[in-house]
Amino acid sequence: MTAADKTTTDKTTTDKATTDKTTARRVQRIKPSPSTAAAQRVRELKAQGLGILDLTVGEPDFDTPDHVKAAAIEAIRQGDTKYTPVNGTPQLRAAIAQKLQHRHGLHYPADRIAVGGGAKQVIFLALMATLDAGHEVVIPAPYWVSYPDMVLANDGTPVIVTCPEADGFKLTPQRLESVINDRTRWVVLNAPGNPTGAAYTVGELAALAEVLLAHPHVQVLTDEIYDEIWYEPGQVPSIAGVEPRLTDRVFLTNGVSKTYAMTGWRIGYGVGSAELVSAVNALQSQISSCPSSISQAAATAALTGDQTFVRNCVAVYRGRRDLTVKLVNDIPGLSCTPPSGGFYAFVNCSGVHGKRTPAGEEIRSDEDFARYLLESQQVAVIHGAAYGSPGYFRVSFATSTDVLTEACERIGRACAALSPADPS
């Protein structure tokens, strides 16, 4: 967040605080998630009978695998329907430990694993457990929409660091170094990232780790929720595995939502130092006691069972990614770097800025363009400013190739109908 942004936020907060006598300041600081707002708008338009092509969806379009559902049904039959330990069942924690051992060669004992109601809840609890007023959290942009609001809700200050497409949308050691100060509590890394699908190489992580080693008061939150949806050779590296001297300062979060098409089951986890995990568990014990026992049984089956489902999904996503990137790059005015993972493409639309719609309206921003696509072509996307990166929009390819092909055709028609920018 720039100094100017901070001032605006502080002023808005104060203005609201003086008029709103019902809610706490921490609530007045946050806004509803833009993706939830977009989904709501799509629902409203669909209810009006409009044939919307929805590219806003942030969840797999596959069904949860049958063996996972069967494990949940079995848990109900067996009477696994009571509170579990606050930090999750021993079976689920063992499954998580096994995955991390296998993937990163890291050994996390049970007291360093927290299980919560989705990765979102675990990240929120980690911030709640560590932030006091005045603490700063470094968030590279483009970012997942929830990070800044989670920080604000926990009295912290988001420090947004713009990471341009020329840098692969990635945080560089220089940019990181330039924003760290005594108040910095966390730096957030999310790879493969939402909305860009970008990920750090081992070398890039080692260079970031070098900066962090010089600032022992800064912790790293690495959000790896898209780790299995990966299109490059090998597997996506984690800063937790790259620099052993940093491992105790890394809080690694993940979950089953995206990999196993289990968004509604609400199971996520976080691993880190025993001290932090114990603080997260203390909060969880007062907030929800534990995540759903049935969902934990399902998540255990997902993590320990046959992984063919995951391989099949990735093969399908890969086809859709290649198709989407090609179709978008064929549209004059738009461009898109292929994502290395995840199921989103982040499309550069700065080439249409300044142009005019057939109705004579100037496209002044990514938000104007997203509105134009929705109103003229019934294609729903999320504008880049929602992710801290104006000049882009996010396309989710967690939908059929038919929808993607038709949507890209319509986006192409919308671009072709624009008149050139006014000569200045």
Ligand code: PMP
């Ligand atoms: N992190 C990122 C980057 C995400 O995109 C999402 C889901 N939109 C989450 C975390 C939250 O996942 P969960 O369903 O486990 O809460």
